[in-house]
Amino acid sequence: MSASLPGSRDLPASRYDLSTYWGRVRQSAQIADPSATFPPTPPQCHLPSDITPVPPSLRHHPSATFPLYPVPPTQWNPTLFVSSAGLEHAKQLITSYKTGQVRSMTPELWEAKKIVDSTLHPDTGEPVFLPFRMSCFVLTNLVVTAGMLTPNLSTRGTLFWQIVNQSLNVAINSANANKCSPLSIADLARNYVAAVSASCTVAVGLNALVPRLKRISPNTKIVLGRLVPFAAVASAGVVNVFLMRSDEIRKGIDVFPVQSEAQKADREKTGKGVESLGRSRKAATLAVGETAISRVLNATPIMVIPPLILFRLQKTDLLKARPRMVLPVNLGLILVTSVFALPLALAAFPQRQAIQASSLEPEFHGRGGDGGLVEFNRGLSYPSSPPIMSVPYLVNDPKGHIPASQRIPVIARPFVSERAKKTLDLVERFVEEDCIPSDAVYIQQIGVGASIKDRFDAHPPVIEELKKKAKAIGLWNMFLPKNHFKEGAGFSNLEYGLMAEYLGKSRTASEAVNCAAPDTGNMEVLAKYGTEAQKKRWLVPLLNGDIRSAFLMTEPQVASSDATNIELSIRREGNEYVLNGQKWWSSGAGDRRCEIYITMGKSDPNNSNKYRQQSVVLVPADTPGITIKRMLSVIGFDDAPHGHGHIEFKNVRVPVSNIVLGEGRGFEVVQGRLGPGRIHHAMRSIGAAEKALEYFLARISDPERKPFGQQLSQHGIQLERVARSRIEIDSARLAVLNAAIKIDEGDAKSALKEIAEVKVQVPGVLLDVLDRAIQAYGAAGVSQETPLASMWASGRTMRIVDGPDEVHLLQLGRNEAKRGDALRNRINQQKDKSKAIFSQYGMQPLDVLQLDRVSGSAAPKSTRL
Numbered sequence: 001m002s003a004s005l006p007g008s009r010d011l012p013a014s015r016y017d018l019s020t021y022w023g024r025v026r027q028s029a030q031i032a033d034p035s036a037t038f039p040p041t042p043p044q045c046h047l048p049s050d051i052t053p054v055p056p057s058l059r060h061h062p063s064a065t066f067p068l069y070p071v072p073p074t075q076w077n078p079t080l081f082v083s084s085a086g087l088e089h090a091k092q093l094i095t096s097y098k099t100g101q102v103r104s105m106t107p108e109l110w111e112a113k114k115i116v117d118s119t120l121h122p123d124t125g126e127p128v129f130l131p132f133r134m135s136c137f138v139l140t141n142l143v144v145t146a147g148m149l150t151p152n153l154s155t156r157g158t159l160f161w162q163i164v165n166q167s168l169n170v171a172i173n174s175a176n177a178n179k180c181s182p183l184s185i186a187d188l189a190r191n192y193v194a195a196v197s198a199s200c201t202v203a204v205g206l207n208a209l210v211p212r213l214k215r216i217s218p219n220t221k222i223v224l225g226r227l228v229p230f231a232a233v234a235s236a237g238v239v240n241v242f243l244m245r246s247d248e249i250r251k252g253i254d255v256f257p258v259q260s261e262a263q264k265a266d267r268e269k270t271g272k273g274v275e276s277l278g279r280s281r282k283a284a285t286l287a288v289g290e291t292a293i294s295r296v297l298n299a300t301p302i303m304v305i306p307p308l309i310l311f312r313l314q315k316t317d318l319l320k321a322r323p324r325m326v327l328p329v330n331l332g333l334i335l336v337t338s339v340f341a342l343p344l345a346l347a348a349f350p351q352r353q354a355i356q357a358s359s360l361e362p363e364f365h366g367r368g369g370d371g372g373l374v375e376f377n378r379g380l381s382y383p384s385s386p387p388i389m390s391v392p393y394l395v396n397d398p399k400g401h402i403p404a405s406q407r408i409p410v411i412a413r414p415f416v417s418e419r420a421k422k423t424l425d426l427v428e429r430f431v432e433e434d435c436i437p438s439d440a441v442y443i444q445q446i447g448v449g450a451s452i453k454d455r456f457d458a459h460p461p462v463i464e465e466l467k468k469k470a471k472a473i474g475l476w477n478m479f480l481p482k483n484h485f486k487e488g489a490g491f492s493n494l495e496y497g498l499m500a501e502y503l504g505k506s507r508t509a510s511e512a513v514n515c516a517a518p519d520t521g522n523m524e525v526l527a528k529y530g531t532e533a534q535k536k537r538w539l540v541p542l543l544n545g546d547i548r549s550a551f552l553m554t555e556p557q558v559a560s561s562d563a564t565n566i567e568l569s570i571r572r573e574g575n576e577y578v579l580n581g582q583k584w585w586s587s588g589a590g591d592r593r594c595e596i597y598i599t600m601g602k603s604d605p606n607n608s609n610k611y612r613q614q615s616v617v618l619v620p621a622d623t624p625g626i627t628i629k630r631m632l633s634v635i636g637f638d639d640a641p642h643g644h645g646h647i648e649f650k651n652v653r654v655p656v657s658n659i660v661l662g663e664g665r666g667f668e669v670v671q672g673r674l675g676p677g678r679i680h681h682a683m684r685s686i687g688a689a690e691k692a693l694e695y696f697l698a699r700i701s702d703p704e705r706k707p708f709g710q711q712l713s714q715h716g717i718q719l720e721r722v723a724r725s726r727i728e729i730d731s732a733r734l735a736v737l738n739a740a741i742k743i744d745e746g747d748a749k750s751a752l753k754e755i756a757e758v759k760v761q762v763p764g765v766l767l768d769v770l771d772r773a774i775q776a777y778g779a780a781g782v783s784q785e786t787p788l789a790s791m792w793a794s795g796r797t798m799r800i801v802d803g804p805d806e807v808h809l810l811q812l813g814r815n816e817a818k819r820g821d822a823l824r825n826r827i828n829q830q831k832d833k834s835k836a837i838f839s840q841y842g843m844q845p846l847d848v849l850q851l852d853r854v855s856g857s858a859a860p861k862s863t864r865l
């Protein structure tokens with residue numbers, strides 16, 4: 001669909017006025033008619049520009065799954081078999097409109113829109129598998145409909161065709177489904193079973209009932225029998241609508257104030273979205289009821305008219321003498337009805353419904369927009385997603401939107417698969433459209449002003465919604481690199497690094513896709529070193545996102561940047577280890593869902609090898625003897641609910657089978673854990689720096705802010721800061737991607753230098769860019785007004801966590817210094833060789849500034865250097 005193409009301008013949805021019934025009929029007829037019966041007319045769409053093109057994330061509502069047969073054949077026209085060159089041309093035309101190069105719709109553009117909309121998936125921008133394109137619906141369904149409407153079907157035949165029909169609906173809906181607001185497999189299966197059960201029960205039941213009806217003529221019984229498939233399909237559709245959207249009726253759907261023409265014009269200029277007034281259950285009931293009715297209406301023409309006409313025709317001598325003609329006649333009738341009668345039914349209700357605000361719940365009274373009206377999307381809003389605004393979120397360029405996959409630095413491109421590129425674009429959309437708008441909701445759901453206990457007991461519902469969505473669109477566990485783990489999503493460190501950049505722009509995104517620290521590192525430990533039993537108990541629920549984890553190394557009483565100092569005691573007693581000591585900065589321990597502590601301690605303090613004294617054991621968080629004494633703040637932020645705990649262990653007993661890798665191998669485990677994790681942190685920090693720069697740019701281009709008579713962007717010093725930020729972010733990104741490629745080529749050990757470099761470089765860049773952005777916002781920059789202050793607090797910790805800067809710098813410096821002797825030797829050898837070459841030419845080496853100025857005639861003629 002055109003939504004997937006670059007550019008921020010929305011195309012009008014139709015050349016017809018979709019607010020009128022006949023406008024919708026013409027639209028439906030045009031797209032259902034293979035020969036495009038209606039000649040092109042100038043655009044006359046009167047719908048508000050912000051709502052006419054339904055936002056991409058709303059385009060394919062899950063409730064469209066198992067629609068009442070038949071699904072609207074949205075785009076059946078000759079565009080179905082468009083060539084790839086034709087498709088490319090159409091895409092170029094659409095892009096030129098969306099990026100503002102072409103100002104108004106032309107007949108050629110309408111045609112291009114038809115081609116693109118009928119071929120490409122709205123989210124991925126990839127062509128949909130041909131038989132499952134909506135444009136192919138009439139053709140693919142011809143056979144199924146004819147099968148269902150076959151006169152005198154046996155029970156087995158009836159069941160067969162009903163199941164085939166529902167299965168085809170699943171296939172078509174899945175192929176066209178919204179990748180940003182999709183159904184989970186479980187929901188899909190539940191609804192499939194319900195629709196199949198409803199349609200089969202009604203079909204078989206009525207088939208048995210109709211022949212037994214008394215006081216009805218045989219002809220009427222035959223007619224009723226022929227309408228049984230209609231009843232079956234209609235009831236399956238209605239059951240499906242209510243099942244799918246019961247949540248909407250319970251929670252309500254978003255309603256928006258209708259915009260006046262002036263407001264629309266203003267919105268187009270500023271790019272501001274229309275904010276939801278809140279959720280209305282009354283609007284939801286109306287929307288769901290209308291959708292159910294429309295599903296019955298949509299099924300009526302195709303499933304009622306052809307069987308009735310066929311019944312009459314079968315009485316004529318023509319068909320009586322030629323029973324083989326029944327099938328082609330049936331097919332012809334269905335096809336003709338699809339084209340001519342279906343549009344009348346499809347047009348029954350507008351997609352966006354406007355009603356008086358006063359007809360909804362009291363909280364909406366008096367809050368309507370133009371004419372006191374509010375509007376809502378009849379069938380497309382995701383049942384329980386956060387409020388969605390119709391904002392062109394992804395605009396990132398003066399010309400519109402350049403997808404993330406097209407912004408991959410040139411040097412990294414050869415290492416990125418097509419699949420990763422698609423996923424990257426999906427990550428970008430998910431973060432920008434779903435996660436970032438949910439961040440504030442998440443913070444509020446933790447509890448503004450709530451007690452410490454309540455804040456750390458909180459489990460914001462919005463995160464579970466996001467997780468559900470992310471899982472369903474395949475954004476899950478992307479962090480586990482493919483060349484080392486079979487459990488992950490099959491991406492390389494580089495590919496995941498590119499994705500992690502976007503995750504770093506949102507507070508909720510990493511957790512939403514199950515790629516949040518410290519779980520990522522902990523899962524790597526379990527996947528790499530865990531026994532099968534340990535994996536089953538801890539890794540599986542972690543990979544599913546059902547529990548969370550913490551990594552306990554740092555201790556309050558010792559300098560923990562040197563892991564050999566760690567002294568929590570791990571003493572073996574029979575088949576158990578007994579743990580005693582203190583830990584702090586145990587990130588994630590505050591979360592009630594944190595069920596496992598991966599704990600480092602000393603099991604062999606007298607070992608002569610100081611790197612063999614430590615062990616790592618798995619400690620279930622509910623083991624007796626553990627007290628989370630307090631939570632620690634990060635420059636004033638509590639980071640609830642996961643937080644950073646100060647934990648006491650008093651005679652905590654775990655079975656010896658909970659050891660990781662073996663006694664004395666704790667150092668190895670910790671080393672193995674930290675490598676790729678640092679790349680993850682670094683890439684998220686690059687994303688955070690990009691976000692800071694975005695805020696910076698937004699502020700300096702704000703026309704309302706004019707210190708000393710000029711917008712900030714006209715003050716040269718600000719532009720210089722922007723330029724520096726751009727340079728620093730871009731070079732830091734290259735360094736991180738380089739490190740990721742190096743890990744992919746070998747392992748974390750072989751990339752120690754590159755990892756250390758970015759571990760030091762990136763937090764510095766992030767803090768510098770944040771500082772410039774904060775400065776541009778003045779006092780607002782250090783307050784809760786923007787996310788910059790909390791981003792700075794969290795960014796600052798990056799110079800300490802996973803080893804302070806100094807440790808890495810020392811290591812890097814030491815390793816660099818090791819080359820000193822070799823380099824000195826090389827330089828001397830080169831000098832010697834140079835002397836030899838001089839002598840070949842009979843020359844003496846001279847100093848380039850040799851002067852030989854002598855004072856007094858007795859003075860020796862020599863250089864005085």
Ligand SMILES: Cc1cc2nc3c(=O)[nH]c(=O)nc-3n(C[C@H](O)[C@H](O)[C@H](O)COP(=O)(O)OP(=O)(O)OC[C@H]3O[C@@H](n4cnc5c(N)ncnc54)[C@H](O)[C@@H]3O)c2cc1C
Binds near residue numbers: 518561801806
């Ligand atoms: C937000 C946050 C989350 C954290 N999460 C976790 C977690 O989940 N699990 C966990 O175990 N730990 C965690 N930590 C702890 C973190 O890993 C440690 O703070 C870090 O390793 C430093 O250890 P330390 O605090 O004991 O400082 P120390 O080791 O005492 O070091 C203090 C300072 O000494 C200086 N220094 C250290 N070594 C050298 C050197 N070689 N040369 C010169 N100067 C040096 C540095 O300036 C350093 O900052 C977290 C910390 C923060 C802030």
